[in-house]
Amino acid sequence: MGLEIINTLILLLLVVAALVALRVKDLITASVVFGVYSFLMCLLWAEMGAVDVAFTEATVGAGISTVVLVATIFNLKRKSSD
Amino acid sequence: MFEDGLIFLNELFLERLNYVIYVVLLLIGLHAMIAKNNFIKKLIGMSIFQTAIILFYVSIGVKEGATIPIYLPEHDPHGEQAYATGGPEALTVEQVTSYANPLPHVLMLTAIVVGVATLGLALALCQKIYQGYGTVEEDELMAKLEKEDASSRKPKTHPAGKSSSKPEVSSRAKRSGTNSVGKTTAPQAKKSSGARKTKAPVKKATRKSDQKKGDSK
Amino acid sequence: MKNTSLIPVVLVGFLLFYASTDFPEWGDPQSPASSSPVSSHFIAKTGVDTEVPNMVTAVLADYRGFDTMLETVVVFIAGMAVLAILRNFSRKKPVKRGHEVSVEPDLIVTNTVRLVVPVIQIFSFYVLAHGHVSPGGGFQGGVLMGASFILIALSWDLERALTRFPINRCMVVAALGILLYAGIGVLSMALGGEFLDYAELEKVLPVSREMARYHAMLGVEIGVGFTVTAIMFALYANLSSRGRLEGGL
């Protein structure tokens, strides 16, 4: 039962993180929140028994994707219109 | 009828929360890809869309009470048990149910890789668009593209053969052609907002340097 | 505009909710996906077929090795395409950006990185080589390795990272990774099997058919690791400097 509560909590946080990442106007914040989203996703998968997928998501989604997004945003405008 | 509904809701929100949340995330991502104006936001939406699908696949692989798909020591092909019996043996049916299904995990490893490859490529495209047009906002880009089209068309038209129907045709062609994902904008509205906004980047360009200095540190 | 773009979203959402009423029980071991002969075979026989304890690695690199080769190719394509899009050979004139600042790298940061990078790199080798037994494998190891170079670029500057791993060498390493992967496949084809039929490698390796698969999988993972390391770093190097490969963030 304890696991299910964690599961539910993560799932709800995921939706929150996704909405925040898409709503904030500052793109750096958005990409960091997206990193948080990826990491929550990674936790969820680890909990569901997909350790390899979780590992990959931790390195790629929370790591490389965020770094590459930030690197790009530094070369563009930081503010978004929506 | 009412009780059926309650049972359904209970099932939906307690046992199948994963399936609900994946659909919600997928729709959030899809909506962002279609409706967001900023390209980076579109790409974040794209990643959310893809991870939602991955979440769905991983949910398929879950088995009640099963462990991760790595052999426990007693089934390890290089473990003591295997040496004692002279080699690894196939698992029995009961033992099979004690491991999670590895196939969706494998598929999703591939999908994650494809996702990051697409993201990298799309970010490179964003930079190239920004180098060319100074914006990564869809409406501003559309306005600039229309301007560019109009100016590239003018000098080539023959002065004698310039017919009155020309501009109408070209705008019609564009309406059908340059329609993008966010094709739902009425062309009229796009034009007016574009005209308003085209002035902004000029001003911003001068301010950009100090603004960015502030941003970077 | 917001409202019209909701129409496809609502339609897709309706479809998906409609379908999910019909899914099998959550986590049911008897559901078609979990009880199908294919996944039962993976769970029951991976040890017999390949002697690899981590089923995911075995399925990834051997049973569905062709998929993984194409996945590596996708990574390679991304690197090539980013280079092709961003490199501008005709105009070499550097464009000075507003936010570029020329301060010395921070002492604490650089010294920490100096300590951390070797650890990350050794860990990435561990992840790659230990992928048969624990979570991990070529892809994760490669990403970690690439991340260590990105860390160098972040804490000093891009030039410093590029002197350690020049962009041309990146592309050579990436291509070599694919060559290694496909080469193992072709070698097994030359020895009389199908493409990627690692078991045939027993003819050149002093081990059994199962262990030949085991070792060939390691070779394949190394190939994946090569490509991913190089491309992840090349992606960062190009994206952070608009393809000019200098300055960086």
Place this chain on the structure above:
Amino acid sequence: MMENSIAWILLFPLFGAVLSSLLGMANRKVCWPIGVLSALGAFGAGIMTLIRVIDSPDHMVVYLFGGWTLDSFPRGVGIEFRADLLAILITLIVLGVGLCVAIYSKLPVEQETPEKEGFFYPLFLLQITGLAGICLTGDAFNLYVLIEVAALTGYGLIAMGSKRAAAATFNYVILGTIGASLYLLGVGYLYIKTGTLNMVGINEFIGATEGLKESPTMQVAFVLICLGILIKMAFFPLHAWLPNAYCHAPTATSCLLAPLVTKVMIYVMIRMVLTVFGVDFSFESTLWSSVLPWLVVIAIVSAAVMALAQREIKRMLTYLIVAEVGYMVGGVWIYNYYGMVGSIFHIISDACMTLCLFLGAGLILRKCKTTRFDGLRGLFSKMPLTMTGFFVGGFSIIGLPPTCGFFSKWYLITGAMVAERWEYMVALLFSTMVMVVLFFRLIERIHLAVNESGENLGKGHGDLGLTKEQTRFSEGPLTMLVPLLSAAAVVLAIGIYNQEFVDLIEIFLDPFDLPGEPLSK
């Protein structure tokens, strides 16, 4: 070599890509020969496989990667390539077009994307790998990976052009990813219900399990897969990415992508309908199969009208592609024998004629520096061979005998008549009329000096109104002209030997229970 010929179809371009990226760093000059040679090698392997397929008793060659043979392992443990007659025919078209464009690409690449040969040829060859793999694979998830291989190389190849191309590609990336992801989701739904990813395995499971055909999950899976593929093939309301992407792409890229990508996706749809879901399920899952034919009619008519509004050859051709996609999708959903034959035959012939037109447009662009209609005055007397090749493609799109376009259209119309789908037939005839108008307007302009408003600038009988400069004979370079002329020859040859192709298609369609009598019986 012989028994592994299917693998070599993919391996030649793969190794060619790796080699040309490695050697291209040292010397860019070697990239083109490597590209041509590996395309040639793949084509040879394709021919070899075709011979094997025709010789084999059940017209099928199955190749199991990794040696996971069917007699000791369950089906779907490894990845399977299945070359039946349809698959190998489409593969050969892919490889042939690839070879043609590889030869053609030498000069356009040097001119339009200078110093980028080391990137162009690897991406070009991997595109061929991806498309050929899509045709051959027998595994639903492997198909997704190959679609992504083809898509990513396509993005890279298109965006190599101008900055405008990058803007067009971005839309392609977003829509293409939506399409591929929807396909992936559909495969997930299939997997949750059937527990296998192998196409034949899925089909057997659907046939063997009671009540699976009525299950909502299967229905939604079918809709999602179709939706994803329809986005990828630029079916009319979802076509927004195509015209801009192909217009602004470098010449060699548009010559490779325009004939192949949409057609290969239609092949995927046919494969899904026939092999994966089965005829019964696909055509009797009520809602979708009654909506689609009407969408097809709208698609054909509106794409034809939009093509009519264009004043530029390349852009006009892109809308023609969208209209042709409507033909082929319609042919599949007529749901009878002739429609299916017409659809498959039209994939083959449309690939050839689109190739012809785009190669011709590339040559025109090189000579005139523009593809706008008013820049083409009197081009025929300048480059007669090029224009002949171009118009062979044009006549084939209109559907004049003896080009291959006539015969495929003939089957489509026969199918529509037999199934009494009059609305589809009217749409077909309407778009044929539009194409007649389009091409004869072009012919007028290219033969005579006619200005934008249609007024002839000539002085009288026998005077075309051309200056000396405009009539000086100057054909394009040989590496570009030869592929164009051979493509034109192939268009005519397929038209003349159409019966042989139809026979092969009929052999393929024999086991599927489609309504309507086969022609040969």
